[in-house]
Amino acid sequence: MTKVGQRDSPATAEASTPTAKKRFWTPLKFVAILCVINLINYVDRGVIASNGVNGSARVCDPKGVCSAGTGIQGEFNLSNFQDGLLSSAFMVGLLVASPIFAGLSKRFNPFKLIGVGLTVWTLAAIGCGFSYNFWMIAVFRMFVGVGEASFISLAAPYIDDSAPAARKNLWLGWFYMCIPAGVALGYVFGGYVGEHLGWRWAFYIEAVLMAFFVVLCFCIKPPKLKGFADKDSKKPSASIETVALASAEASQIKTETPKSKSKKNLFVLFGRDLKSLFSEKVFIVNVLGYITYNFVIGAYSYWGPKAGYGIYKMKNADMVFGGLTIVCGIIGTLGGSYVLDRINATLPNTFKLLAASTLFGAALCFAAFCMKNMYAFIAIFALGEILIFAPQAPVNFVCLHCVRPNLRPLSMASSTVLIHVLGDVPSSPLYGQMQDRLKNWRTSTLIITSILFLAAIIWGIGIFMDSVDRSNEEEIEDDDEVKEEKLESKADNNSSVV
Numbered sequence: 155m156t157k158v159g160q161r162d163s164p165a166t167a168e169a170s171t172p173t174a175k176k177r178f179w180t181p182l183k184f185v186a187i188l189c190v191i192n193l194i195n196y197v198d199r200g201v202i203a204s205n206g207v208n209g210s211a212r213v214c215d216p217k218g219v220c221s222a223g224t225g226i227q228g229e230f231n232l233s234n235f236q237d238g239l240l241s242s243a244f245m246v247g248l249l250v251a252s253p254i255f256a257g258l259s260k261r262f263n264p265f266k267l268i269g270v271g272l273t274v275w276t277l278a279a280i281g282c283g284f285s286y287n288f289w290m291i292a293v294f295r296m297f298v299g300v301g302e303a304s305f306i307s308l309a310a311p312y313i314d315d316s317a318p319a320a321r322k323n324l325w326l327g328w329f330y331m332c333i334p335a336g337v338a339l340g341y342v343f344g345g346y347v348g349e350h351l352g353w354r355w356a357f358y359i360e361a362v363l364m365a366f367f368v369v370l371c372f373c374i375k376p377p378k379l380k381g382f383a384d385k386d387s388k389k390p391s392a393s394i395e396t397v398a399l400a401s402a403e404a405s406q407i408k409t410e411t412p413k414s415k416s417k418k419n420l421f422v423l424f425g426r427d428l429k430s431l432f433s434e435k436v437f438i439v440n441v442l443g444y445i446t447y448n449f450v451i452g453a454y455s456y457w458g459p460k461a462g463y464g465i466y467k468m469k470n471a472d473m474v475f476g477g478l479t480i481v482c483g484i485i486g487t488l489g490g491s492y493v494l495d496r497i498n499a500t501l502p503n504t505f506k507l508l509a510a511s512t513l514f515g516a517a518l519c520f521a522a523f524c525m526k527n528m529y530a531f532i533a534i535f536a537l538g539e540i541l542i543f544a545p546q547a548p549v550n551f552v553c554l555h556c557v558r559p560n561l562r563p564l565s566m567a568s569s570t571v572l573i574h575v576l577g578d579v580p581s582s583p584l585y586g587q588m589q590d591r592l593k594n595w596r597t598s599t600l601i602i603t604s605i606l607f608l609a610a611i612i613w614g615i616g617i618f619m620d621s622v623d624r625s626n627e628e629e630i631e632d633d634d635e636v637k638e639e640k641l642e643s644k645a646d647n648n649s650s651v652v
Contacts, residue, residue, distance in 0.1 A: 181316035184376060185325055188309045191272070191367050193332040193339070194360060195302050198279065200340015201356045202226075202240065202295070206348025211237075225353045230288050242579075243292040247299025248306070249574055252567035255304040257424040259563045264308045269371030271304020276364045283357035307567040314554045314562070314625070316377055323499055326547040327491025333546070334483030427564050436501060436556040436621045441569050443612035444549050445577045446605060447512060451542070452578020453585040453602045455479070464595030466528040478536055486543025494548050501556060501623055504548045505616035512613060515541030516606030523599050542606070545613075552616075555625040562625075 201207050209225015211232065222228060227237050255267055278297035285291035310326065317325035347356040431437060458475045462468045490511060497503050518538030525531040553565045581602070589598045 181318075181377065184374075185313050185316050185329070187367065187370060188313060189329050189332050191305060191364070192309065192329055193336040194364050194367070195275075195305065196333050196336025197340040197343060198298065198360055199244075200337040200342075201344035201360065202244075202340075203337075204341045204344030204348065204356075206345035207353040207356050208237065208344075209348070209353065225348060226291065229353075230291070232288055236288055240292060240295050243295040244299040245574060245579065247296035247301075248303050249299075249571045251300040251303035252307050252570050253424070253428075253564065256307045256563040256567035257427070259308060260423055260427075260560070264563065265312070265371060265376040268304050268308055269368060271301045272364060272368045272371060273301070274304075275301025276361045276368055279357045279361040279364065283354040283361070303567070303570075306570055307563045310550055310554060310566050311559075311562040312376060314551075321495060323491040323494040323547050323551055324488070325491075326551060327488045330546040330550065331484050331487040334480055334487070334543075338480040424564075427561055428568075431557060431561055431564055431568060434556055436616065436619055437553065437565060439612060439616045439619065440505075440549060440552040440556065441572055443508065443512075443609050443616070444569060444573050446609035446612060447545065447549075448573040448577030449581040450602055450606050450609070453581040455578070457582065457585050457589075457599075461595045461599045465523070465599070466531060468528065474532065478532070478539055482536055482539035483543045483546075486540040487546040489540065490544030491547040493544070494551065499551060501552060501621035502617055502619075504552050505613050505619075505621075507548050508545045508552075509610050509614040509617065511541045511544035512606055513610035515539070515544070516603060516610060519606070520600060520603050523596060523603060555623045556621065558624050559626075 205225070207225055209228045210223055211227050212223035223231065226232065226240070230236075251271075255271060258267055275298055278294045278301060281294035282291055282298070285294060310329070313325055313329055314322060343360075344353075344356050347353075347359065458479075459468075462475055468474055490507065494504060494507055497507070515538045518534055518541065522531050522535035522538055525534060550566070550569075553569050554562050557565045585598060585602055588601065589595065592598050
């Protein structure tokens with residue numbers, strides 16, 4: 155029985171209605187859809203890097219006899235530099251569009267924005283398959299990044315709202331586990347399709363797979379995103395008795411609130427939100443640690459196999475590092491999420507997990523690269539990688555919970571931009587330049603690994619900060635701009651009734 159003055163929650167009210175129907179799209183099914191979309195996104199990243207799709211350049215012997223190249227690089231006769239630019243083109247689209255989609259979510263239905271972005275992604279993937287020169291495929295790779303940007307900015311807040319309180323981090327862990335699993339699956343898929351059907355078919359097939367989820371994005375009704383008005387909701391009609399009073403109120407609103415003030419410029423709103431986001435000290439500390447962490451992870455992912463071959467003369471270094479990353483990535487990501495749920499996911503506890511797992515993971519990885527025996531290296535490095543991957547979900551949990559609900563898409567977008575621009579994008583060439591000077595793979599790798607200790611120290615600072623979980627603050631009700639929009643919408647509705 156509900157007490158006097160106490161409002162029923164939507165779930166309670168729905169359950170108490172005799173005609174209430176059980177929703178088909180349960181939170182678990184909804185999050186499963188987001189995980190599959192994320193998997194396909196990262197399959198594409200694996201596809202473009204796989205030997206079957208990316209291929210190799212033609213090679214000429216001293217006599218001038220050249221062998222035909224394979225895949226994209228061989229067909230378009232790309233240099234290694236041009237081939238590397240295909241990855242950069244993708245990142246440009248991703249980094250530019252992420253904050254744009256985050257800003258648009260203030261005006262438009264966030265889930266419909268995901269649908270629009272995935273539509274761009276699907277068309278761009280088809281365009282990659284139809285490309286006939288380097289510049290054409292580079293432009294389409296950029297638009298693939300634009301399409302993925304909508305998903306990266308908005309999917310995590312939906313999962314955070316949909317998951318049960320006791321399993322928020324575990325559900326986020328499943329979502330972020332799709333990153334290493336998707337890339338690995340992309341290697342296999344791209345290699346198989348490229349060898350049997352040709353590299354273009356890899357893009358066509360992934361586009362068909364994504365098209366199904368594009369349709370779902372426009373057809374299903376997602377849960378309401380906390381901190382955002384329901385832009386698809388239909389307001390009930392006003393009663394006849396209130397029409398006259400509402401009309402008078404509407405006329406007063408329109409005379410007192412100029413049109414130029416009632417709807418603020420989108421750039422002004424974005425600038426205000428950005429200022430508010432970067433005034434959050436917890437967000438700053440979390441992202442600084444994340445940048446430092448991603449700096450090392452980026453160098454590992456690009457140079458790990460070459461370093462393994464250079465230090466231990468591994469003939470199958472690609473398989474060893476790839477296999478370790480897949481297995482340890484899944485175990486570490488899900489393990490870190492599970493542990494955080496078990497220890498009570500407060501922000502200070504999250505920083506404790508981030509600092510501890512990174513500290514001990516860095517120590518194990520550092521010790522592994524000091525080993526002279528290859529098998530001792532593999533055993534110790536595997537344990538280190540499990541701990542290194544444990545922060546994947548918790549670090550994004552902080553991004554979601556250190557800000558007000560309506561800032562979460564911008565928080566995710568800004569975090570994505572910063573960790574790439576300042577993290578893994580510059581780390582690979584800087585590591586290469588260091589190796590060119592030192593001429594010692596072990597020393598270079600130990601230096602890059604030691605930066606993980608700095609990440610642990612930065613996240614350790616977060617433990618002692620006055621951090622408050624702000625994910626339940628109803629900031630949207632205090633937003634003057636939103637209040638004005640609600641008043642204008644009410645006035646327009648009442649005017650139409652008259």
